[in-house]
Amino acid sequence: MITLDHVSKTYSTGAPALNDVSLHIDPGEFVFIVGDSGSGKSTLIKLLLRELLPTSGNIEVNGINVVKLKHRQIPMYRRKLGVVFQDFRLLKDRNVYENVAFAQRIVQTPGKEIRRNVPSMLSTVGLAGKYKAKPKQLSGGEQQRVALARALVNNPPILLADEPTGNLDPNNSWEIMKLFEEINETGTTVVVVTHNREIVNAMKKRVIAMNKGVIISDEKEGTYVDEI
């Protein structure tokens, strides 16, 4: 499902972010990518989103060679990925319903289906009663649920989350992680970049630990690995 083959990334400033990284994630897996700031985990997410291109190596996602994608092919590729960010990235001037519906409008879902799918997705993330609220009227946890609903409404086979609990309190962090687990149980591949030690250690999922742009450990039911 996701394969990185000897991927390196050096920024134009000369700073190396990833150094010869290879990994494989199977369909339906739940994977944590952990590491401190500067370990290269966010670069990894940006490469998967095709926001960046690797300096060398190959990336394959859903059978697509991401490196060879043309600019006009990128939107189609991204529609197969659900993405959740630390800062939620909601459209601030639109309400909860419109934020989620927007992802469906992009893929030109008929209006009738949008009116059916969006309330259903909002009730999955526990926000059915707040569909009219604007993002600034919601708590951090609620905003992240909206972002999650938007990421999932088009049923993507892969969900990428970049520090999804970074701006949340412990309770909300756990609520979000439970939702991720439920989504994973429906067959969606979930990749979570985090440095939340408590959650990683408690959930007993595959843990890929990174440090200074290289993978330092990859364990099936792993725990948070500290810098070596």
Added chain:
Amino acid sequence: MRFSTFFYTLKQGIVNIFRNKWYSLASIATISACLLMFGVFYSVVANFQYIVKMAQEGVSVTVFFDEGLSDDRIAEIGDIINARPEVARTNFVSADEAWESFKEDYLGEYADGFGDDNPIADSANYEVYLKDVSKQDDLVNYLEGVDGVREVNHSEITANTLSGMNKLVSYVSLGIIAILLAVSVFLISNTVTIGISVRKEEIGIMKYIGATDFFVRAPFVIEGILIGVLGCVVPLVSIYFIYNKVIDYLSTRFTMLSQLLKFLSVQQIFQILIPVSLAIGIGIGFIGSFSTVRKHIRV
């Protein structure tokens, strides 16, 4: 594109105007200011050119014939003159008509002494009016060579002055239009720069969740075009009322002026001003929004 997507895009374009109302107002005001300057300038120049054109149309070349030339040959000469591309129209003046006109203009009651005699019996002529007085020399040279033509009268000074004025007006117009365009581009690029900060985040989010360039761009472009159209309305309505007031004022206050000069009607001015203003307004709105989005679309 689905109908629902089309209407969504259209609706978003309209909603965007209200969402960023200060940005929209600033853009509309900028376009309005530019078009108002353009409209006022165009109204003045168009009237000036009209007045010069009217004066040019009054300039004529007079063609006299050899003594005793037959009527058939005179008619042939008329055909030859009318066939020239620079000729707008001709008017045949018989010897009697020429004498009557001369008496009226210069002799008055003293003409009675001539009785029925016509002292200018060989003064039948064609008055030739030109489309463009700068071509007068070419026509005169040609006519002087036509068999049966005795003399060609013309005023070189009048023709040269009017032709020079016309050229001057054209050059000054071009210069001022260029300056106005440069000012417009400067003002609009400043407004667009303000808009970029508002749009940057929004465009990025849309692109991350898989929106195509077209889907991201279309509402912004519709918004830009609508801002352009709204930016046209204020100057056009203002010019409509101001123009009529100024013409009324000039006609009533300076009656001598209004007898000498004829001004274009507001309808004649608007025949050009409406399509040109709309084209400029929509063009600016389109290019402004298109370029704003382009800077952030490659995410």
